[in-house]
Amino acid sequence: MNPLKFVYGLLEKVKSRGGLIFENTEITGKRYEQDHALFYTKEHREIRARYVIIAAGYEDSDFKTEKNATxxxxxxxxxxxxxxxxxxxxxxxxxxxxxxxxxxxxxxxxxxxxxxxxxxxxxxxxxxxxxxxxxxxxxxxxxxxxxxxxxxxxxxxxxxxxGTHDGMPIISQNEAYPNCYMIMAYGDNGTVYNGVLAKIVEDQILTGASPDLNLYLQTRPLAAK
Ligand SMILES: Cc1cc2nc3c(=O)[nH]c(=O)nc-3n(C[C@H](O)[C@H](O)[C@H](O)COP(=O)(O)OP(=O)(O)OC[C@H]3O[C@@H](n4cnc5c(N)ncnc54)[C@H](O)[C@@H]3O)c2cc1C
The missing domain is CATH 3.30.70 (Alpha-Beta Plaits)
Incomplete structure (x- = not known):
């Protein structure tokens, strides 16, 4: 698989379904208010959302403090x-x-x-x-x-x-940011993990619960590798 072509293919699909894509938009801050999250861009714009999925790879600020991450x-x-x-x-x-x-x-x-x-x-x-x-x-x-x-x-x-110490990817949630999901698909099969985690977060947002969420939450007990 060519990962770059794959990502462009996914973006085309998003576009064809009416999704909006903003390139080169760096998020520099975030805040939570009542029932929505506010994200701030480097250009001082504000994005307001009820649900947020963060997939920032190894640059995710929560990655640096995640004890399971390597x-x-x-x-x-x-x-x-x-x-x-x-x-x-x-x-x-x-x-x-x-x-x-x-x-x-x-x-x-x-x-x-x-x-x-x-x-x-x-x-x-x-x-x-x-x-x-x-x-x-x-x-x-x-x-x-x-x-x-x-x-x-x-x-x-x-x-x-x-990667992670136990070889499993992570969905991270923070009490201060309800309805925000940080996807950390780290590991040798990161692209595959992403597909699995995306489905779980989709279920969680659309139906209110996914039976598999607990397997991947950052609060799970660490499994031996
Ligand atoms: C050398 C190497 C080989 C790999 N080989 C494989 C393999 O063979 N098979 C496999 O399944 N996986 C492989 N992986 C893992 C796979 O590449 C990752 O798991 C996958 O790319 C993670 O996707 P992602 O969308 O979560 O994060 P990424 O692809 O890292 O994308 C994150 C995006 O978020 C952006 N971003 C970060 N911070 C901000 C911010 N503040 N504001 C706005 N945007 C931001 C970044 O610029 C980036 O575009 C490999 C990884 C590496 C490094």
């Missing part, structure tokens, strides 16, 4: 298009369960994405200082599996990668 750094390399994939059975996606792990897949324009080699740091400077070395390690790991495929790096990056 933050590490991950790396990826995208190669130049490769002429010959001989030896790579059906160009099958590979994802190691080892730690540190490496994953690799090909793209429709015949590049290879090689990623992983996570580091246990949540500091951007430390993360970025390891980008070049991680790029080399990822290429070496690829070459050890496919010595005959020429993998020449074209793009490479380091990114934060959020």
């Amino acid at each position: 933050l590490a750094s991950s790396y990826a390399v995208i190669t130049k298009p490769v002429a010959d994939f001989s030896g790579w059975y059906k160009r099958t996606l590979i994802w190691e369960t080892a730690r540190p792990y490496v994953y690799m897949r090909t793209t429709p324009d015949n590049r290879i994405i090689i990623g992983g080699m996570d580091k246990d740091t949540s500091y951007a400077e430390t993360r970025d200082s390891k980008i070049l070395a991680s790029k080399d390690k990822l290429i070496t790991a690829f070459n050890s599996l496919f010595p005959d495929i020429q993998a020449i790096p074209e793009y490479y990056l380091g990114a934060f990668y959020g």
Whole structure:
């Protein structure tokens, strides 16, 4: 799946159903009044809503204080298009369960994405200082599996990668903000988790209750991983 195309597809669906989309609108503050929440934008505008779903990823301000959340750094390399994939059975996606792990897949324009080699740091400077070395390690790991495929790096990056101690995503609620749901779909299957959590929050808002909400609330007992 191409995640960017996927997100644009979702936004098109929202638009086709009459939803309004405001890009580049940073939320800088919030307040709750009687029966509605007020959110403030960087441009000093005010958004008033009875129900709010916050899906701000790793930048969510509640993330930093969530005791179940973890933050590490991950790396990826995208190669130049490769002429010959001989030896790579059906160009099958590979994802190691080892730690540190490496994953690799090909793209429709015949590049290879090689990623992983996570580091246990949540500091951007430390993360970025390891980008070049991680790029080399990822290429070496690829070459050890496919010595005959020429993998020449074209793009490479380091990114934060959020997870939870018990491996489960979180729906966070705050007594001071009734009817506001913070979705923290952290973990290796974050995109899949998002689908599950969205359904639960939808049920909660439309019918007043979801039988599965308690499984994901931040107040649940921590399960062993
Ligand atoms: C390297 C890497 C590899 C991954 N691989 C996989 C995978 O293979 N499979 C999988 O299922 N998941 C994977 N994930 C996880 C997945 O990407 C996330 O779980 C998913 O993107 C979370 O979606 P989200 O919409 O909750 O948050 P995000 O996609 O992080 O989106 C949050 C948005 O909120 C915006 N935002 C933040 N603060 C504010 C603010 N104050 N005002 C306005 N906007 C704000 C941000 O700019 C961002 O656009 C991976 C993540 C990383 C980093």
